[in-house]
Amino acid sequence: MSGYYPPRPTSRDTPTSTRSFQQFDLLEWYPYYQSCQRYFLDYAQHDHNVRIVAAFINIRLPFQWTDNPVINSAGLLPAPTGPSSYNVPWQRHGPATTPHGQPVHPFVSLVPYVQRLIVTSFDQDSILHSFFGDDWRKGVGGFHECERRNYLFTAKSVEWSHVMSKYSISPHETVPYMKPLSNVKTAEIEAAEQYWSRWLAFQDWMVGPRAPEAHNVEDDEDAHP
Template sequence: MSNLPGFQTHFPAGYPAFHPRGGAFPGAASSSSGESGSAEAGGAPQFDIFEWHPAYQSCQRFFLDHAQYETGVQAVAALINICLPFQWTSSPITNATGPQPPSSGPAAYNLPWPRSGPVSNSRGQPVPVWVSLVPYIRRLVITGMDTVGVMHGFFGDDWRKGVGPVHECERRNYLFAAKSVGWAKVKYQYDMSPHEAVPFLKPLQNVQLAEIEGAEKTWSQWLAMEDWMVGPRAPEVDEEARREA
């Protein structure tokens, strides 16, 4: 693990550490990898970015090199209306090493923003391709498809450690979105392009009490932020001062 001077290697308390739950995915076994996240004293979650990043890269490689070509993954992606990287008509990504020349046809369309990073450095040498997994995790969450089996099928054996923290955050973000605005605006926030609009929304699935309570606590912290109740005015600071008085 790298130790960079002045670099915060752990996310602050409040970063979600709720473990995803189960479900079936055709042809995929449940992950046997360790639980994502760990709890500090008092239940505050701990997140080490240097331990997480290699696992996330492993999930990216699995998704690009294997999962996107599996029949089950393609069926789920079609149902929730999201293109897999090899299906992109602008710089499709066929594996973890880089894109293929763009294709054209009746179903072709130009993406409104680039979905992958550069594939060569200043010397023209190939570099590992980067594709964000967040859009896929978000779409699985809001359509209720984020079961253990599906997550394993999309992201491989390291999914709990690699994309588990992102999955937890996106589940919480979905709760926040539903609490903030109405159905139409929630759907609008999760639509990507006219060709990849959200086909349906489902309430968050397989929710446990710990997840709701964690979201409630974080939501309260956000409400405090809206009222500028942060820093020395944070409710936790006020409560501690009252106990010491």
């Protein structure tokens, strides 16, 4: 079996990013993610600077989608004007609602935008803030961390053209260029090494009781009767 299996980490030597992932609270996270979605749809995508960045990295913003464009978090298109506007259905109907009368907001994934910012080296804090607002660390910070790690794994797994294909969305939204991961810290590399080692173990079915971590636990228990 190839690959290096690190010893079972303790709270003292586990990288910060790994500890934060283990302590992740899904219910606490979701409102922050919704906040990022609302900011992105209501403000960021209409901001001149965000439009410039999106154009440069060649990714459409939701209001630019050819099919079913999303103008804001309510999912409403601007009110049409002109002689034929009377027969446009969305002018006479408000946003869709649940049986309880609550509005149904459109779902727009923020992950493709996080990915594109990472591979083009535009994932600086200031740009992430301009795209996703004040809550970006709590709302999309976890995605940012994981997608940076995924970028490392993808580059390690396949050749350049396949990496380019992986991060291209459509024939019209291909990745214009890719750069190596920027602003990398030692803790991030160490965390990625741990996850990569676990993946190599999984490829050899070394999971559950066969996982290297499980053997380390057994060794610790045998050493301390």
